Amino acid sequence: MTATLTERGTHRERRAHVAALHAELTRYGLVTWTSGNVSERVPGEDLFVIKGSGVSYDELSWEGVTVCDLDGGVVDGVRKPSSDTDAHAFVYRSMPEVGGQVHTHSPYATAWAARAEEIPCVLTAMADEFGGPIPVGPFALIGDDSIGQGIVATLRGSRSPAVLMRNHGVFTIGASARAAVKAAVMAEDVARTVHLSRQLGEPVPIAQEHVDALYARYQNVYGQ
Numbered sequence: 723m724t725a726t727l728t729e730r731g732t733h734r735e736r737r738a739h740v741a742a743l744h745a746e747l748t749r750y751g752l753v754t755w756t757s758g759n760v761s762e763r764v765p766g767e768d769l770f771v772i773k774g775s776g777v778s779y780d781e782l783s784w785e786g787v788t789v790c791d792l793d794g795g796v797v798d799g800v801r802k803p804s805s806d807t808d809a810h811a812f813v814y815r816s817m818p819e820v821g822g823q824v825h826t827h828s829p830y831a832t833a834w835a836a837r838a839e840e841i842p843c844v845l846t847a848m849a850d851e852f853g854g855p856i857p858v859g860p861f862a863l864i865g866d867d868s869i870g871q872g873i874v875a876t877l878r879g880s881r882s883p884a885v886l887m888r889n890h891g892v893f894t895i896g897a898s899a900r901a902a903v904k905a906a907v908m909a910e911d912v913a914r915t916v917h918l919s920r921q922l923g924e925p926v927p928i929a930q931e932h933v934d935a936l937y938a939r940y941q942n943v944y945g946q
């Protein structure tokens with residue numbers, strides 16, 4: 723990652739959009755202090771925008787979001803980009819269909835990550851959004867593209883847009899940053915419900931044919 727840190731004010735609208743999406747992370751209780759981040763690809767430009775490292779959510783405006791190239795180098799901005807910039811860059815380079823990414827330490831889902839245990843598909847809402855269990859990715863150190871490699875290795879070929887990176891937290895992908903935020907919100911919701919269910923006994927799995935049918939309906943028919 724290079725850091726020229728000069729502000730030219732490019733991609734201001736997308737940076738403002740990504741800055742505003744961070745409010746969803748606090749709204750749903752997915753992050754504490756300055757943990758977590760959101761990024762979004764700039765279509766057609768081999769660039770993405772990502773939260774500045776350690777920037778307070780209360781102060782986050784477009785200037786708190788930095789423009790990077792797909793190697794993680796800073797292109798425009800006055801904030802050093804997120805610690806996870808190289809990880810996000812690796813995912814954007816490896817998965818052209820990904821338009822947005824989110825990272826959180828949301829408590830219930832991260833509790834599953836701490837146990838390196840996938841969340842089994844025992845809720846229709848899981849079949850809808852994740853198309854099966856939420857998988858666990860490998861342990862990876864923070865700061866280079868190791869996390870990105872783990873995300874790609876786990877999610878490539880999976881229907882889940884979320885991975886629980888072992889001992890760390892939740893990383894989600896989507897066609898847009900908003901879609902990745904939704905996956906992060908839903909991941910925490912089902913992590914909590916399945917945890918509660920396990921306090922009552924053993925949750926009942928959903929048959930694969932029903933998971934497939936639910937996923938197809940939600941992805942293709944649900945909504946307006």
Ligand SMILES: O=C(CO)[C@@H](O)[C@H](O)COP(=O)(O)O
Pocket residue numbers: 756757758759773774775776777803804805806825864
């Ligand atoms: O856990 C990590 C690193 O993966 C981050 O979520 C930090 O919690 C926030 O880092 P910045 O995005 O602010 O650098």
